[in-house]
Amino acid sequence: MRIHKGHSLLDFPKSFIVVDIETTGFDPSHDFIIEIGGVKVQNERIIDTFSSLINPHMTIDPFISSLTGITDQQLSAAPDIKPVLETFSDFIGDSILVGHNVHFDINFLYDNFEKHLSRALTNDFVDTLRLSRRFFKDAPSHKLDALASYLNIPVDTSHRALSDCYTALHLYSLLNDASTQIPASQKELLDSLTFDDSNPFYGKRLVVKGIPQIYSFEFMKAVSEKCTAKMSDVFYNSCDYIIFSHYTYKAFMNGSNSAKFEKAKKLVDSGTLTILSETEWCKMLGLPIPVGSPSSRTNLSAKDIVTEKTEFDETHPLYGKTCVFTGTLEKMARKDAMQIVVDLGGLVGNSVTKKTNYLILGNNDYCSSIKGGKSSKQKKAETLKLSGNDIEIISENVFYDMIEEE
Numbered sequence: 001m002r003i004h005k006g007h008s009l010l011d012f013p014k015s016f017i018v019v020d021i022e023t024t025g026f027d028p029s030h031d032f033i034i035e036i037g038g039v040k041v042q043n044e045r046i047i048d049t050f051s052s053l054i055n056p057h058m059t060i061d062p063f064i065s066s067l068t069g070i071t072d073q074q075l076s077a078a079p080d081i082k083p084v085l086e087t088f089s090d091f092i093g094d095s096i097l098v099g100h101n102v103h104f105d106i107n108f109l110y111d112n113f114e115k116h117l118s119r120a121l122t123n124d125f126v127d128t129l130r131l132s133r134r135f136f137k138d139a140p141s142h143k144l145d146a147l148a149s150y151l152n153i154p155v156d157t158s159h160r161a162l163s164d165c166y167t168a169l170h171l172y173s174l175l176n177d178a179s180t181q182i183p184a185s186q187k188e189l190l191d192s193l194t195f196d197d198s199n200p201f202y203g204k205r206l207v208v209k210g211i212p213q214i215y216s217f218e219f220m221k222a223v224s225e226k227c228t229a230k231m232s233d234v235f236y237n238s239c240d241y242i243i244f245s246h247y248t249y250k251a252f253m254n255g256s257n258s259a260k261f262e263k264a265k266k267l268v269d270s271g272t273l274t275i276l277s278e279t280e281w282c283k284m285l286g287l288p289i290p291v292g293s294p295s296s297r298t299n300l301s302a303k304d305i306v307t308e309k310t311e312f313d314e315t316h317p318l319y320g321k322t323c324v325f326t327g328t329l330e331k332m333a334r335k336d337a338m339q340i341v342v343d344l345g346g347l348v349g350n351s352v353t354k355k356t357n358y359l360i361l362g363n364n365d366y367c368s369s370i371k372g373g374k375s376s377k378q379k380k381a382e383t384l385k386l387s388g389n390d391i392e393i394i395s396e397n398v399f400y401d402m403i404e405e406e
Contacts, residue, residue: 002110004120007256008103008127009096010211010247012176015042016096016126020164021105022068024060028111032056034075035068036088036109037161039169040095046169050091051162053078069158082116085109089117097125100132100144100168103330128171134211135178147171179211186219189287193226200284201229201241208233209260210245214278214289223285235260237267241274241281249277302348305338312345317402319345322355326377327362329396334362340403352380358392360399 018039025031038050053070055078065071099105102125113121132142139150144167148155153170156163182190195202206229208217215223217233220243224231235242242264244252252261252275267273282289312319323341325334325348337360338348352359359381374382384391394402 002107002120004122005106005110006097006122006124007251007258008130009124010131010213010245011126011209012172012179012211013096013126014044016098017041017092018098018165018169018172019092019102019105019109020099020161020168021108022064022070022159022161023108024056024058024064026104028108031108032058033081033108033112034060034064034070034078035161036084037163037165038088038091039162039165040091041169048091049162049165050088052084052087054081054084055079067159069160081112085112085116089113092123094123097123098128098168098172099125100127100164100171101129102127126172128168128175131175131179131211132171135175144168144171179216180218182216182218182222186215190219190222190226193223193287195227195285197228199227201227204229204240205236205238206231206241206243207235207239208243208245209235210248212278213246214282215287220281223287227285235263237272239273241276242267243276243278243281246278249275302338302350305335305342305348307339307342309343309345314345316344318358320347321357322347322349323358323360324349324352324356324377324381325360325362326375327396329362331396331400337399344403352377352384352391354384354389356381356384356391358394358399360394360396362396 018041020037021033022035023031023033033054034056035053036050039046040048040050053075055075057080059072060070060075097106106121106125110121113119129142129144132139132147136142136147136150139147141147141150144164145155147153148167148171151171151174153167153174155167197203201224204227206224208220208231211217212220221231232239251258252264264273264275268275276284279289281287314320318341323338323346325337328334329337341348349356359377361378378393381391381393385393
């Protein structure tokens, strides 16, 4: 468990470092980093870059060489990983890291920081893959190359770390632009709204932090203007309200630590600031909560997952077994994973009990309520296992290996 791994942010910081790595494979436990690239951005301007090959002391797969253009001859002359990581660590400092499917890069870097530098990589990060699924829903694919083609982003034909950083940076810029647009459906609602000076935000100063999930920031800003209020995304001491986006509010309420949260708490304690969630802001203005937004979603219940199959492979390791999931799965929605289990003749549950056979650990990095790297489900499962119950705690990747067994 990478318990000190930074938080995944739904935000568009103005200063950050785009990162990308090339590796000999896909598993940090036995594959190696062969190249690290980075582009440092400060106040939306590129100020520095980082690029270095790394000697893996092994022959790389021809597929990797063909994909990246990196040869064994180049790598044999490259420095070892420790001095490269030391320099890269100085380069990134405590900056927010940005990348496409950045969990892959972060996990490799985290494990190698622990192994070679004897410390964890704790930087928070922004995943453009996650953002692209929100803002470019109609794209045929959300892989970096496919998005580059879809959005007419010029790319280098070789998959080298630094060139991929520049592609991801261009994508990040387009995502930022897309986040400021008011969707047509919201424009229609906006045109219909009117407020008088009795509205709760009349003459007030508001700030929004995080990427809004119910309405776009530009919509919220336009509504504030109709309320004769001022709205910004810059946190200043004299604001009257701070509106946290759905996931930012969830992190705040669950005790996540960050400078903006600490600042907000001090202002609340002094009596000068009121904190609202997106949902509370909508309700105070009588705005509808669109179906499908986070605040309108009902909790997924295991009893709703059923199968139409009548014949099963009784030798499959999940047949007749009860599975419970915790955390966010990286490769599929939890509902889809639960459906696979019941289609294999297994059972799914909402909570860990003595009847649970497998607890599947998802990627907890999106859930700020997880403290110490363990969810309440995992802690209960560990207690049951120590008491002799037939329960196994497995990773998401092991689960995928199991469902692929013939």
